[in-house]
Amino acid sequence: MTLRNLSEKPVGVIGAGNFGSAIANILSLQTKVLLYARDPNVVAHIQQHRENRGHIFNEQVTATNDMAYMAKECDVLFPIVPAAHFREMMKILSPYLRPYHIMIHGTKGFDIILPEGKTLETMKVLSREHVKTMSEVIKEESVVVRVGCLAGPNLSKELAQRQPSATVVASPFQEVIQIGKKLLRNDRFQVYGNNDLTGVEIAGVLKNIIAIASGALSGLGYGENAKGLLISRGAVEMIYLGRALGGNIKAFLGLAGIGDLVTTCNSPMSRNFTVGYRLAKGETLTQILGDMHEVAEGVNTIRIVKKCADFYKVRAPITDRLYKVLFEGMTVPEALGHLMRYPLDVDIDFIQDEANLDIRSPFNVT
Amino acid sequence: MEIVEKKNKNIGYKPILDGIPNWPVYQLSKNRKEFLEEVTEKSIARIKELRPTRKQLIDELEATVYREQNRMKRNRWRVDPRDENAFWAEIKKDLVALNSKSENEAPDEILRKITHRYANEIAGSFKASSYKVARAVIKFGFRRLLNGARVKKFGAIFRSKYTLRDKIHIVGKAKMIRNLARRGTVVMVPTHFSNLDSVLIGWVIHSLGLPAFLYGAGLNLFNIKIIAYFMNSLGAYKVDRRKKNLPYLETLKMYSNIALQKGAHSLFFPGGTRSRSGAIETRLRFGLLSTSVEAQRNLYLEKPNPGEEVRKIFVIPVTLNYHFVLEAPDLIEDYLHVKGRDRYFPEQDNYGSMQLLKFLFKFFTKGSNISVSIGPGLDVLGNYVDNEGNSLDAQGRIIDTRDYFISNGKVSVDLQREDEYTRMLGNKIAKEYHRINRAFASHLVAFVAFEMWMKQFPKLDLFSILRLPEEDLEIEYAAFKETFKRVRKEIYRLKKENKINYATHFKGKADPVIQHGLDNVGTFHLKRPLLMNKKGNIITHDLTVLYYYHNRLTGYDLEKFI
Numbered sequence: 001m002t003l004r005n006l007s008e009k010p011v012g013v014i015g016a017g018n019f020g021s022a023i024a025n026i027l028s029l030q031t032k033v034l035l036y037a038r039d040p041n042v043v044a045h046i047q048q049h050r051e052n053r054g055h056i057f058n059e060q061v062t063a064t065n066d067m068a069y070m071a072k073e074c075d076v077l078f079p080i081v082p083a084a085h086f087r088e089m090m091k092i093l094s095p096y097l098r099p100y101h102i103m104i105h106g107t108k109g110f111d112i113i114l115p116e117g118k119t120l121e122t123m124k125v126l127s128r129e130h131v132k133t134m135s136e137v138i139k140e141e142s143v144v145v146r147v148g149c150l151a152g153p154n155l156s157k158e159l160a161q162r163q164p165s166a167t168v169v170a171s172p173f174q175e176v177i178q179i180g181k182k183l184l185r186n187d188r189f190q191v192y193g194n195n196d197l198t199g200v201e202i203a204g205v206l207k208n209i210i211a212i213a214s215g216a217l218s219g220l221g222y223g224e225n226a227k228g229l230l231i232s233r234g235a236v237e238m239i240y241l242g243r244a245l246g247g248n249i250k251a252f253l254g255l256a257g258i259g260d261l262v263t264t265c266n267s268p269m270s271r272n273f274t275v276g277y278r279l280a281k282g283e284t285l286t287q288i289l290g291d292m293h294e295v296a297e298g299v300n301t302i303r304i305v306k307k308c309a310d311f312y313k314v315r316a317p318i319t320d321r322l323y324k325v326l327f328e329g330m331t332v333p334e335a336l337g338h339l340m341r342y343p344l345d346v347d348i349d350f351i352q353d354e355a356n357l358d359i360r361s362p363f364n365v366t
Numbered sequence: 367m368e369i370v371e372k373k374n375k376n377i378g379y380k381p382i383l384d385g386i387p388n389w390p391v392y393q394l395s396k397n398r399k400e401f402l403e404e405v406t407e408k409s410i411a412r413i414k415e416l417r418p419t420r421k422q423l424i425d426e427l428e429a430t431v432y433r434e435q436n437r438m439k440r441n442r443w444r445v446d447p448r449d450e451n452a453f454w455a456e457i458k459k460d461l462v463a464l465n466s467k468s469e470n471e472a473p474d475e476i477l478r479k480i481t482h483r484y485a486n487e488i489a490g491s492f493k494a495s496s497y498k499v500a501r502a503v504i505k506f507g508f509r510r511l512l513n514g515a516r517v518k519k520f521g522a523i524f525r526s527k528y529t530l531r532d533k534i535h536i537v538g539k540a541k542m543i544r545n546l547a548r549r550g551t552v553v554m555v556p557t558h559f560s561n562l563d564s565v566l567i568g569w570v571i572h573s574l575g576l577p578a579f580l581y582g583a584g585l586n587l588f589n590i591k592i593i594a595y596f597m598n599s600l601g602a603y604k605v606d607r608r609k610k611n612l613p614y615l616e617t618l619k620m621y622s623n624i625a626l627q628k629g630a631h632s633l634f635f636p637g638g639t640r641s642r643s644g645a646i647e648t649r650l651r652f653g654l655l656s657t658s659v660e661a662q663r664n665l666y667l668e669k670p671n672p673g674e675e676v677r678k679i680f681v682i683p684v685t686l687n688y689h690f691v692l693e694a695p696d697l698i699e700d701y702l703h704v705k706g707r708d709r710y711f712p713e714q715d716n717y718g719s720m721q722l723l724k725f726l727f728k729f730f731t732k733g734s735n736i737s738v739s740i741g742p743g744l745d746v747l748g749n750y751v752d753n754e755g756n757s758l759d760a761q762g763r764i765i766d767t768r769d770y771f772i773s774n775g776k777v778s779v780d781l782q783r784e785d786e787y788t789r790m791l792g793n794k795i796a797k798e799y800h801r802i803n804r805a806f807a808s809h810l811v812a813f814v815a816f817e818m819w820m821k822q823f824p825k826l827d828l829f830s831i832l833r834l835p836e837e838d839l840e841i842e843y844a845a846f847k848e849t850f851k852r853v854r855k856e857i858y859r860l861k862k863e864n865k866i867n868y869a870t871h872f873k874g875k876a877d878p879v880i881q882h883g884l885d886n887v888g889t890f891h892l893k894r895p896l897l898m899n900k901k902g903n904i905i906t907h908d909l910t911v912l913y914y915y916h917n918r919l920t921g922y923d924l925e926k927f928i
Contacts, residue, residue, distance in 0.1 A: 143769075
């Protein structure tokens, strides 16, 4: 019912990074696209060469530098900017947004707000009061409520080559999922829906941690057994952390969890994987970040999640060791040695837990 | 030394609408027949939308009959009409007959019979004359009791030194609710702790100078004759929580929905039932709440052009605070029974008119104040509104509420979207409850004492603690006072962050405040939940009831300051 109308109005993509450009490209098969880039030079470049970072655009894509114009023209917006700049971007965009806008973001990272005078280093622990998902940032900073997110195994380079792939659009609103499906789906790109927005967002963020670990194993020259071990234990760790942070298990078993995890852990293309790989080769974090072009969200995620795990008293051995490697000078082999000696009781114990959750729910028995 | 509440400054409010004939509630009951017809027809349409095929609809109706007959067998109340058995037997017969008939015949007639019966059952009838009588009785009766009891001289019963206003403190956004009631339709959503709430809030509405509200009251209240009388004359409609079948729920929602669209100020308890644990509601029922969202959307749908004047619906959370809840022992037993499954066995006891009258007498003869905090107005999405009724975003910019219902430039119907909006509204209301909650000294002493005992036995779970013999429990006064002060300081801090409020008696030197708390916490129960022994230490006679009053301050993370 909405498709015809939607195609009359362009769809906005905010952020012309790798993933943003890839999504703009997929959208442009169905509809007109306004692609926002912060840097006027990038806008000029796209308009002139119809290309950005190796993504070739068709004539449906128009680049712009004007947020107000974009908000006025588009009812549906896809913000895809790094987590560290997300809130700032929302603050600029917010005055132009109305409750009829729909936003589906594609950013896999956390936002943090700290009490005045505190830094991430001086905070002993972090709770959900300080750590926000991107959809929560959107709702805090603007009047937009129909919010969703994109997550799944979506490596930008493969998307650019039109290789088969799939994504999850997560939102509590069926309307948002339907619109996401209509806009994104094509013969090479499958779209699934999920109503656990928070769970899917968190899964997408946490998998970056395991991706770094996977890179590290690879950098040490280990093979597939080690990777299988990492992925399955990594998934368990993600589920524990995810549940503490407000997601439910199902999101972690789908595309955004296992799907994305397997992809990133096997992909030397991914930035997080690269960080881990080079760490294992003996480089320091500063060296690595010094010559990377785009942000590896995983590094920041580890800093944040480590402190959340402390607060919620969740066992997160992989995150914990990586934190030590990244910020406390532990070497990768030492961390691995510790993990291999880590006392584990059972393979899977979270499924049973879920069934028992009800009993502890505190208030209002009716 | 006695601590007195500051005298309420507001002397009283003039009515915002002069004559009763102008009141929306009156208009509704004048056109009762047409109104109920509309409710019936629209409910039928909605139910058929939800159960589109003939088979689904017949299945639903059969389930309804089954449940109703089951209910009559298991759980009959005094208020239930006598012809119930006959009616449902008849419906059953009709359904059997229908099944043997051809495939083409739809069960519409049967559905109409059911919804029509439900609509009539739900509807209240507001009568101006009995409203006036009830109002006068409440005012007069309460005032006489109050004065007779407080001023201990012969003849005092005819004086008017004290009024209800000294007993019941209305704080918060009283002017705002009056403003909003002039500009739009107000939906008042109070917390629910006691059967007394319904009568109390009726008085509050009247004393704010507002016209009578359309009132959703639990049918169980109508079992108590004296309350039933007042409820009926206040124009209450009946909510029967035993009936969970689809036709009933849809008819109930449609009733509220259409009334709101017609501009009748409404009131219901979104907790659905009295809080069993004694805690402020954190999860609300979405049924009736969703009608405010739906009614607002319909009002926009009727006037599709942007900029057209549309009557807005405003939601006003209200938190009630008592030192003493009559039903506390029963409520908490209920709660523990459900929570502990078979680990806890409650005894049953109920209250009739006599107990209630006794309580009222006690309430007026001894000092036990009630406080009613009126929250700020919200739109149906949970945004704050200003005095003119404009919705505001977090940055204080004006929002057009219509935009929330717009898809592709047009106001559209999307029930799933509205379910989600209702959930957002519900969460916002629960948050407001906590924010405008006015802590009493009695709540704090209960909280501190119970938490201190919890801390004393870290290895025991709640149920084991509640089974401890009361004689073994004693807290040194000095330690109690110290903890009390620490937690109170934290409450001061929370108040600065605008997360809680407290009564005027709450501040000042710790000793008298603690004394005030001890004197008031659950004071009329047979066994006092908290008191001081001869040594001056803190003891309890009823730990379970203490737990109930303690729960009032849960949800603020105060536990870590014990």
